[in-house]
Each structure stands twice: as C-alpha cells, then as structure tokens.
Amino acid sequence: MKQPLITSLVSSVLLTYAGTSFAAQPLEEVMVTAELIDKSVLELPNSVTVVSSAQIEQRNAQHLEDILNLAPNVNFATGASRGRFIQIRGIGERSEFQDPIINSVGVVVDGIDLTGIATAASTLDVDQIEILRGPQGTLFGANALAGLINVVSNKPSDEFAANVSVGLEDFGGQQLSGFISGPSSATSGYRLAVKQYSSDGFTNNVFLGRDDVSAIDETTARLRFISEVSQDLNIDMSVFLADIDNGYDAFSLDNNRDTYSDEPGFDRQETRAASIRADYQLNDTLHIEALASVANSVLEYSYDEDWSHLGICDNTACDSELFGFDWFYSSFDQYTRDNDNTSIDLKLVSQGTILSWVAGLYHRDQSIDLLRDYTYNDGPFTSAFDTRNSAVYGQLNLALNDQWSLITGLRSERRDVEYTDSNGANAAPDESLWGGRVALEYRADSGAFVYGLVSRGFKPGGFNLDQDLVGDRREFDTETMVNYELGFKHALYDDRLQVQAALFYQDRDAIQTKQSIVSSIATGEVGGACPCGFTDFTDNAASGSNKGIELELNWAASDAVSLYTTVGLLDTEFDELLTFDHVNADLENGIPYNLDGREQAHAPAYQVVIGGQVSLSDAWTIGGSIEAKDDFYFSDRHEARSDAYELLNLELTYRAENWELALYGKNLTDELVKTRGFGSFGNDPRKFYETEPYNQFGTPRLVGVRASFDF
Numbered sequence: 001m002k003q004p005l006i007t008s009l010v011s012s013v014l015l016t017y018a019g020t021s022f023a024a025q026p027l028e029e030v031m032v033t034a035e036l037i038d039k040s041v042l043e044l045p046n047s048v049t050v051v052s053s054a055q056i057e058q059r060n061a062q063h064l065e066d067i068l069n070l071a072p073n074v075n076f077a078t079g080a081s082r083g084r085f086i087q088i089r090g091i092g093e094r095s096e097f098q099d100p101i102i103n104s105v106g107v108v109v110d111g112i113d114l115t116g117i118a119t120a121a122s123t124l125d126v127d128q129i130e131i132l133r134g135p136q137g138t139l140f141g142a143n144a145l146a147g148l149i150n151v152v153s154n155k156p157s158d159e160f161a162a163n164v165s166v167g168l169e170d171f172g173g174q175q176l177s178g179f180i181s182g183p184s185s186a187t188s189g190y191r192l193a194v195k196q197y198s199s200d201g202f203t204n205n206v207f208l209g210r211d212d213v214s215a216i217d218e219t220t221a222r223l224r225f226i227s228e229v230s231q232d233l234n235i236d237m238s239v240f241l242a243d244i245d246n247g248y249d250a251f252s253l254d255n256n257r258d259t260y261s262d263e264p265g266f267d268r269q270e271t272r273a274a275s276i277r278a279d280y281q282l283n284d285t286l287h288i289e290a291l292a293s294v295a296n297s298v299l300e301y302s303y304d305e306d307w308s309h310l311g312i313c314d315n316t317a318c319d320s321e322l323f324g325f326d327w328f329y330s331s332f333d334q335y336t337r338d339n340d341n342t343s344i345d346l347k348l349v350s351q352g353t354i355l356s357w358v359a360g361l362y363h364r365d366q367s368i369d370l371l372r373d374y375t376y377n378d379g380p381f382t383s384a385f386d387t388r389n390s391a392v393y394g395q396l397n398l399a400l401n402d403q404w405s406l407i408t409g410l411r412s413e414r415r416d417v418e419y420t421d422s423n424g425a426n427a428a429p430d431e432s433l434w435g436g437r438v439a440l441e442y443r444a445d446s447g448a449f450v451y452g453l454v455s456r457g458f459k460p461g462g463f464n465l466d467q468d469l470v471g472d473r474r475e476f477d478t479e480t481m482v483n484y485e486l487g488f489k490h491a492l493y494d495d496r497l498q499v500q501a502a503l504f505y506q507d508r509d510a511i512q513t514k515q516s517i518v519s520s521i522a523t524g525e526v527g528g529a530c531p532c533g534f535t536d537f538t539d540n541a542a543s544g545s546n547k548g549i550e551l552e553l554n555w556a557a558s559d560a561v562s563l564y565t566t567v568g569l570l571d572t573e574f575d576e577l578l579t580f581d582h583v584n585a586d587l588e589n590g591i592p593y594n595l596d597g598r599e600q601a602h603a604p605a606y607q608v609v610i611g612g613q614v615s616l617s618d619a620w621t622i623g624g625s626i627e628a629k630d631d632f633y634f635s636d637r638h639e640a641r642s643d644a645y646e647l648l649n650l651e652l653t654y655r656a657e658n659w660e661l662a663l664y665g666k667n668l669t670d671e672l673v674k675t676r677g678f679g680s681f682g683n684d685p686r687k688f689y690e691t692e693p694y695n696q697f698g699t700p701r702l703v704g705v706r707a708s709f710d711f
Contacts (some may be wrong), residue, residue, distance in 0.1 A: 006298035018704040024556040034108070034130045034150035036139065036358045036395050036409075037349065042489045045407055045439035045451035047502035047550050049074075051129040053154070058613070058623050058651055060167075060664050060706065062175070062197050062218075064107075064121035064129070064149070068391045069532075069627050070609055071131040072550040072568025074147075078675040078696050080301065081201075081216065081246035081267035084118040088133050089506065089546050090572045090603025091146035091481075094514075094635060094676075097335065098372055099536065100385045102418065102512075106136065106144040109151040110224070110238040111275035112293045113343055113364070115143045120242035120271045120297070122220040125179050133550065134455020134483045134504065135503045137435015138409035141362070141391055145459040145481055153238065156182040156189030156226055162711035169341070169704030172200035172212070180233050188227035195220050202700055203249050205259050205311050213249035213264040214471050218242070232281040242271040250676075250696040253684040257697060262309035263332045265302040272296050285352050291345040302334035305375070307325035307683060318685050328685035331375035338369040356397040362413075364389040383421035383465075390414045407439040415460050425465055431478065433458045438497045446490075453485040459512060464537040479539050500552040511541040511574070513595070513636045541595060543575045546603070563612035572600040572605075574636075595636060604630040604642075611649075624650035638679025640693045645671045658710040673698035 030041045030050045041050050042695035049071035061067045065083035068074050077094040085094050086105040093101050098115070103508040107114045107121060114120055129151050160182035167175035177195035184190050201214030223239040249264035273295035281287045310330055313319050320326045331560035347360030365388050393411035400406060412434050419427040437455035444450070459479040487502040517538045548570040555563045574595040611625030628646040633639070651664040666672070676696035682689030 024496050025560075027491070027498055027554055027556050031127070032130050032132075033152055034070040034132055034139065034148060036347065037351065037356060038395070042491055042498060042500070043441075043443075043449055044489075045302075045441055045453050045487065047133045047485065047487060047500070047504065049133075049552060051131070053127050054621075055425075056123050056126055056129070059625075059649065060651070060662075060666070060704065061123045063123060063333075064118055066123070067129060068131075069607065069629070070566060071133075071553065072566045072607055073133065073548060073570050074131060074568075075604060075607075075629075075632070076675075077602060078118070078250070078698075080117050081214065081248050082291055083675065084121070086118070086149065087602040088131075088147035089504070089547065089548065090570060090600045091506075091508075093603065094602060097536065098370070099383065099538070100216060100383075100462065102460055102462055103143045104146040104459060105542035106140045106148040108140075108148070109149070109240060109273075110153050110222075110278055112238070112240060112273045112295050113341055114271075114273075114295065117269065117271065117295075117299060117339060119244055119246075119267065119269045119299070120220070120240075121149075121151065122195060122197075122218065122242065124177065124220045124222055125154050125191070127152050130535040133502075134453075134506070135435060135455050135456060135481055137457040138393055138395060138411045138437055141393075141411055141413045141435065142389055142415060142433060142458065142460050145457040151208075153186045153193075153222055153224055154179075154181075154191060156183070156191040156224060158183065163708055164711075165706060165708035167589065167704055167706035169199065171202060171377065171701050172198070173702070173704060174198050175706070184225075185227075187229075188225065191222075191224045201247060202697070203247075203252075203257050203259055205249060205261060205264060207260045208264070209265075213247050213259065213261070215247045217245040234279045236277040236279075238275045240271065240273045242268040242269060248301070248303055251303075251687070251694050253307055255693075255695060257700075260308045260312055261303045261304035261306075261528050262330075264584065265304055265332075265334075266300060268298075268300040270298045280361045286348070286350045289345075289347050289349060291343075293341075293343050294554060295339075295341045297337075297339040297341075299337045299339060300334070301337075302332065305331040305333050313685050316686060318688060320622070323456065328689075332373075333375070334373045336371045339366070340368075341366045341596045344491050354399045357637045358395040360393045362389070362391040362393065379422075381422055385616070386418045388416045403443050403445075405441040405443075407437070407441065407525075409438075410434070410436040413458075419463070421465065423465070427463045427475070429461065429463065429475065431460050433460060433478065449489040451485075451487045451489075453483070453487065455483045455485070457481050457483070462512075462538065466537060474537075474539050476512055477510045479508065479512045479540070481506055482509075496606070498552075498554040500550075502550045504546075504548060504550070506546040509548065510545040511544045512538055513541050513574075514538050526529040541574050544573060544600060546570065546572045546600070560615040561612065564609075565611075566607075568607040570603050570605055572603040574598050574600065598636075598641045599633065601633040604632040604644075606630045619654055619656065621653045621655070622650070623653070624648070634677035635679070640676050640677040640679040640695075642674040642677065643672075645673050647671055647673070660706075660708045662706045664704055664706065667699055668701055672700075 031038050051067050068076050073089045075087045077085040079095045086092050092104045103116045107118045132148045136148045140148050148456045162180045162560035164178040175197045179193035196219045199216040200212040203214035204211050205213040221241045225237045227235045246267045249259050249261050249268040252259045275293035278290045343364040345362045350357050368385045370383045391413035395409040398406045415431045417429050435456045439453040442450045461478040464474045483506045485504040489500045491498050551567040553565045607629050609627040613623035615621050631641050631644045648668045649666050653662040674695045675698045680691040682691045
C-alpha cells in the first residue's frame with residue numbers, strides 16, 4: 001500500500017501550517033447554491049468541494065473532466081472523447097451503449113439538467129463548480145445516488161465589462177473565448193460568453209496517415225440575464241448552446257496512441273438548453289422559488305470496432321490468401337440519440353432564526369430516442385425510452401439552541417417508464433422511491449462546525465435488452481444506499497486557514513453492476529475463439545460497502561503565498577457473490593467474474609492533490625499542483641486495472657493593468673495515464689485474436705500559452 005507515503009506528505013503540510021506565522025488577507029466565504037437553502041461551505045452538513053473560477057483558470061481547464069481530480073474521491077472514465085462518466089466514492093457509470101442507463105451522479109448547469117450528457121459540460125465563464133459527495137436523495141432524487149455536480153456561471157456585472165482570451169497548445173490546440181457583461185437597465189443585467197476550443201487530439205492513425213482522428217472541436221455559448229422586476233420579484237434566465245464535433249479513435253492494437261482504424265469514430269453533441277428561475281418574496285421570511293428548464297440534445301457516438309483495416313494482414317502470417325478467405329472481421333458501431341429533457345421545480349422557503357423549512361414539488365419528463373447502425377445487425381435498431389419523475393420533498397432546519405441544530409429532509413418520488421424497440425421488446429416499470437437525510441450540527445464557541453449525517457439515496461431498477469437473457473429475469477432491482485458521515489469544518493487564524501474533514505461509511509444494498517458474457521462471433525460459443533461478441537447485462541449484487549476519509553485545506557499563508565491540499569482515502573468491497581442465472585441454457589458456461597470480497601471499480605484507494613500559488617512580484621505569479629491517484633479496477637466484469645500515477649502541472653503568469661499572459665504545462669513528467677481499459681479479449685488478427693488487455697490513455701505532456709485582455 002502507498003498510503004504511508006501519502007500520510008507523511010499530509011503530515012508535512014500540517015506541520016508546516018502549524019509552524020508558520022500568518023499574515024494575509026482572510027479567505028472569502030464560499031456559498032453553496034446547490035442546496036435547498038444557500039449555505040456557506042463551512043456550515044453545510046455534507047462533504048462538498050467548491051472549485052473556484054481562479055482554480056479553473058489556473059488549471060487551464062477546458063472541460064469538467066479537467067477539474068474533477070481536485071475533489072477527493074471523485075473519478076471519471078472516458079471510453080469517449082471526454083470523461084463524461086463520473087464516479088463519486090467509487091459509484092457511477094463507466095459507459096453507455098444500447099441499453100438505457102440510470103446515472104448515479106447528477107450534473108446541473110445553471111439549473112439545466114445535463115445528467116448523462118456531460119460532454120457539453122464546458123468551463124465557459126464559470127464562477128464555481130460545486131461537487132457534493134454522498135447520496136442527494138432529498139435534493140435531486142433518482143440520479144444522485146453517489147452525489148451531485150452543480151456548475152454555476154458568472155452573474156452579470158454591475159458595470160460594463162468585457163474580455164477576450166486566446167490560447168495555443170501542443171497538438172494543434174487553439175482557444176478563443178470572450179464575454180461581454182453589464183447592466184441593461186437600472187434593475188437588470190446581461191452576460192454573454194462564447195468559447196471555441198479545438199485540438200488535433202493525441203492519436204496518430206498509422207493506416208490513414210492522420211493525427212487528427214481524435215480531434216476536439218467544441219463551441220459553447222451562454223447568455224445569462226438577471227432582472228429585478230419589482231422589489232419582491234427577481235428573474236434569472238440562462239440560455240446555453242453547445243456544438244461539439246469530436247473525433248473518437250482511441251484504442252490501439254499495440255496498446256499505445258498509434259491506431260490502425262479505417263473508419264475512425266466520432267463523439268458529437270448538439271445541445272440547445274435554457275432555464276428560468278423566479279424568486280418571489282412573500283414577506284420578510286417567506287419566499288417562493290420556481291425553476292423551469294428545457295434541454296434538447298442530439299448525441300452521435302461511434303467507433304471502429306475492430307480497430308484495424310482489411311489489409312492489416314497483407315504479407316504476414318495472417319494473410320487471407322493463405323487461408324483462402326477473409327477470416328478476420330471488420331465492423332463499425334454507431335449510436336445516435338435524441339435526448340429531450342424538461343423539468344419544473346417549485347418550492348416554498350421559510351427562513352427564520354430558529355426554524356427554517358422548505359416544501360417543494362418537482363417534475364421531470366425525459367425522452368431518449370436511439371438509432372443504432374451496427375455492421376452485424378440485420379438492420380437499424382431503434383428504441384424509445386421515456387421517463388417521468390414526479391416528487392414531493394421537504395426539509396426542516398431547527399435551531400435547538402445557540403450551538404445545536406437539527407436538519408431533516410425527505411423526498412418521495414414516483415418514476416414511470418415506457419420503453420419500446422424495433423426488436424419487439426417493451427417495458428413499462430413503475431416505481432415509488434424515497435430518500436432523505438437527518439443531520440445534527442454543532443457550532444462551537446471557537447467557530448468550529450461539527451456534524452453527523454445519515455442520508456439515504458436510491459437508484460431505480462431497470463431492464464436488460466439482450467434476447468439471449470431469460471425473458472422473465474431481464475429486469476434488475478432498485479439499488480439503495482445509506483450514508484453515515486461525521487464531519488468537521490473550521491476557519492482558523494482569522495479565516496486564513498479553512499479545514500474540511502469527513503469520515504463516511506456507505507451501506508449499499510442490491511448494487512447494480514454491469515456484466516458481460518464473451519462468445520465467439522463465428523460460432524456463438526461461450527468462451528470460444530475470438531473475434532468475440534459480448535452479451536452485456538446489469539444485475540444486482542447482494543450488498544457492498546464504501547468507506548473512507550476526505551480532507552480539504554485552503555491556506556492563505558501570506559499576501560504572496562496560498563496553498564491547498566485535498567486528500568481522499570477510499571475502501572470499497574462487494575460483500576456477497578453475484579448470482580447469474582439470468583442467461584439461457586446455451587450460455588450456462590458463461591458465468592462472469594466472481595465479485596465476492598472484491599473492491600469496486602473506479603475506486604482508487606487514495607487521491608491526493610497539493611497545490612498553490614506564489615506571487616513573485618506585483619506582476620509575476622507562479623502556481624501549480626502535484627496530484628496523485630492509486631490504481632483501480634476499470635470494471636466489475638474483468639480484472640484489468642489502471643496504474644497509479646503522479647502528475648505535475650505548472651503555470652507562470654504575468655499580469656498588467658488590463659491584460660494577462662500565462663505559460664502553462666500539464667502532466668510535465670509525461671505520465672502515461674490509463675483512463676479506460678478492457679480485460680483480456682482478442683481483437684488483433686496479427687496475433688490470431690490472442691486475448692490481451694487494451695487501454696485508452698489520457699492527456700500526455702501538454703504545454704501552452706494563453707493571453708487575455710480586459711476592456
């Protein structure tokens with residue numbers, strides 16, 4: 001185990017803190033807006049990370065995936081052009097293909113639900129990103145078993161302001177962004193921001209002679225308008241547009257960044273979304289909040305399944321002429337989804353000195369129409385997946401005395417599903433679900449904040465589509481989780497040092513886990529010779545546990561030096577063997593991996609970040625971070641693992657009165673980071689489909705320069 005090294009690093013940082021004289025401006029208070037009632041991050045009974053706009057800029061983050069490592073016990077998987085599959089405390093999806101999936105991590109941008117379509121989660125003009133860990137059963141319901149990510153854009157400015165930023169990076173990276181903001185009247189304001197980011201990507205296609213088959217081409221725009229209609233009524237409107245045309249050609253037969261595909265895939269998304277929030281003050285303590293949002297997205301995802309081309313065996317031992325026929329396979333898989341999502345949230349909020357409460361109604365209507373074109377299908381596969389979630393929820397905050405408070409919350413949700421597809425499958429499960437939380441808070445005279453939290457989350461049941469599965473056993477059950485958490489938060493040394501710590505234990509029941517049975521494409525025999533096909537399905541493990549520690553420190557050491565540290569320690573386990581009697585007799589030998597006692601996928605035992613900034617002068621600043629992550633299983637259905645790694649990021653910035661120039665480097669030691677992996681299967685005809693693991697890799701060493709100008 002590598003934890004002793006991590007522990008010593010953290011101890012060294014703490015000893016440094018203890019022996020240093022503090023002389024700096026206090027850290028600003030950070031409010032968390034994702035909660036039913038806005039609260040300071042240091043007075044919130046929940047483990048939460050808030051990533052500021054300054055941190056986003058320092059990391060030169062283009063997308064949500066670029067900042068997730070800053071939050072302890074938060075991970076992500078690729079398998080696409082971006083890391084849009086997110087895991088919190090080891091819980092979350094890792095891929096999406098033909099079967100509908102139910103997400104464990106919610107993603108909301110300015111009140112717009114982008115859960116499951118986070119390729120559009122750009123960092124364009126973002127004020128802060130709030131990452132709430134643990135089940136948010138009261139707050140968000142069915143799609144927040146593991147947690148919630150809330151992205152908040154910048155508000156319109158009180159005075160006219162404008163900015164233009166340009167950047168150049170290795171691998172053909174180019175960035176152009178800007179915003180314009182100001183008042184439109186005495187009581188209203190606007191902010192318009194646009195960003196275009198492009199890159200050739202990090203893949204070299206040897207067969208096609210191209211280095212742009214995994215190119216990034218993303219354009220996003222946001223308009224936000226806020227108006228004080230009257231003394232009692234405020235309106236906040238947001239419009240969000242995303243046009244993403246990324247390539248996808250990531251897996252190589254040689255397990256590197258050199259591919260041989262003759263049909264590179266793509267990962268595209270067009271999103272048109274808007275939200276409107278109204279806040280009406282009824283009296284000094286009571287107000288109504290109404291939020292409505294709509295998002296229409298068209299997503300196209302495809303890949304060359306064989307990762308090769310028909311001539312790859314020419315003049316080699318696997319040449320078809322030696323066999324008298326083309327014995328190897330060539331296939332392409334393409335998914336097009338039309339995702340329409342509408343939600344309405346209405347809540348009544350009362351805020352008093354002793355008693356505060358919230359009562360709310362929620363409705364969400366989502367339709368996902370899928371078209372799949374796959375080489376080995378008889379024709380196009382189509383499906384329609386419609387879900388309706390309706391909920392009633394409430395929260396009660398009671399001050400027991402000057403130091404003790406009790407927080408209780410409850411959500412009752414009804415989920416109705418209608419599914420049909422071109423293979424004749426249909427399903428219409430209806431389910432009643434509930435989640436909630438109870439938290440006890442203590443505020444010491446010193447300002448220290450201590451809480452104990454018990455929260456319950458849920459993930460609705462679903463169904464498998466593969467026709468090789470037994471018809472009456474194609475459904476899987478609801479997963480539930482109870483989270484026990486003990487936390488400590490404190491601002492020390494005149495608010496120059498902020499500390500957050502949480503100890504948690506999560507008891508999971510009926511864990512939904514994805515499995516697959518591998519069979520020969522040629523014969524259909526389970527465990528037969530590759531090239532291989534996969535019978536994918538989801539089933540329930542009996543139970544499991546996720547436990548760990550999360551620590552965050554922010555320190556304004558002086559007016560010139562600021563440091564931060566995050567540490568996540570995680571221990572996960574499946575507690576009981578899965579039972580796989582969901583397959584027909586012809587698959588009875590295809591029993592997937594025994595998970596009894598095994599750690600869960602995408603759950604690294606440790607994650608550590610140490611970073612900060614030093615002002616060298618009034619104009620020059622140097623900042624950076626070291627981040628480390630332990631190895632972890634890529635999936636619950638095979639034994640392939642990532643490698644542990646450490647990354648070094650640096651930025652040197654020069655600031656003048658109204659312009660800025662920055663030179664930055666990411667992954668300066670050029671670590672080979674595995675972001676997605678598959679267990680042993682055969683896909684290389686040059687090796688006669690010998691089974692071996694395959695991986696997708698993250699960003700190599702990347703150096704860039706950025707300039708911005710304020711008007």
